[in-house]
Structure formats: C-alpha cells, structure tokens
Amino acid sequence: MKKFLFSNCIKIQDVLFAVGIFAGLPAQIDLSDGRVTYCDMMKGLISREKATVIDCLDCFENKVYALDSGEDNLIIWDMAALQCRYIPLGCRRPSWIHFIALERYRSDYYIFPKYENKIWVFHTDKNEITEIRGYLDHFREAQCACRVDNNVWILPKDADVLYCYDLSEGTKNRYDLNTVVRECVDAVFYDGCI
Secondary structure, three states, X not given: OOOOOEEEEEEEOOEEEEEEOEOOOEEEEEOOOOOEEEOOOXXXXXXXXXXXXXXXXXXXXXXXXXXXXXXXXXXXXXXXXXXXXXXXXXXXXXXXXXXXXXXXXXXXXXXXXXXOOEEEEEEOOOOEEEEEEOOOOOXXXXXXXXXXXXXXXXXXXXXXXXXXXXXXXXXXXXXXXXXXXXXXXXXXXXXXXX
16 A cells, blocks of 8 residues: 555554545554554444545544544444444534534543534433533634643634633633634644643
8 A cells, every 4th residue: 555645543552543535444554664454344334435534533442533524423433343333413514624623521522513503512421412502602613622621712713702611510711802813723732822
C-alpha cells in the first residue's frame, strides 16, 4: 500500500487508529515502521463510496468513538467484539464540518454540533442519547471549542461572547468580549489563555 489518507487519528497503545477517507475502513498504523493494516472485518461496518471525514476520535473501554462529518453520525467501533455501530445525529448541513467537539466526562460523551444550539450526551452505560438545548442563547452556529479541565469553551460564529460549559456541573456561563471574533477555525489552551 503506497498511500493511506485519513482526516484524524488516535494513538491506542503503540499504534495509530485511523479511518481511511476513501471507503471509511478502519486501520491501524504501526508507529515503528509506518505499516498500515486494516482492522479485522467488523459486524455492521459500512464501506463508503464517497469520502469519510472523521472530526473527532476518542477511545474508552475497548471502544473507539468518532464523529463522522460526511454522514453526521456518531460511530462506535467495539474493538473486542469486532462490531461497528452508527448512530445518526441529524445535524447534516451542506458543509463538511458538522461538529466542533467530542468530549468525554466520566463515561458520558458530550457532542457539540456546529450548526445546532444543543449538546448531545451519549451515555455509554445506558447506550442512549439525551439532548441539552439552548446553551448558546440565541446563536445558531458555533465556530470552535476548546477544553480546559472539565470546561468546554465555545465561541459562537461572529459573536462578541464566549461560553463555558462545565461538564462536571452541567452548567454554562457566558462571557462578554470586547470584540467580535470572526472566521475562527480552532482554539487551544496555552499558558493560561485560550
């Protein structure tokens, strides 16, 4: 195999887990020699003809959780049982970017969509999704997010505010800024600042 293209990856032990852009097949990349091997066939896996774009990845209890912007799904790969599951989230828009964050707190995953004023919470212990609506007040689109400890900082599109969602408390705070932030594509925490 000469080329293996992927949009995101996660390190699991000594290998990278990634999903190929062309066909959406999960693979492992050996970090010592760069060799790519496709994962064993998983029950429920759907091979795609169009590009697969994985926005976010995380691993928890032998499962890999990912957000697929091409199809607006939460994908769960059970590495031990060799099963794959797709949970449609219903946030598809003309854009390729449907999500700004996938954050785990304890055993729950918080999914922050780009174009919806809500948060989905996937409860891994119950295998169900709940919604938190209206956390961005009147804004309908978020630009980016950044996690600091148990706080997820969210910047709405073309706004002069910054929101902080506390995963441990389930509360939000709004902070007024002195300027409107436009066309921001990413945020990171460094040296006490976002």
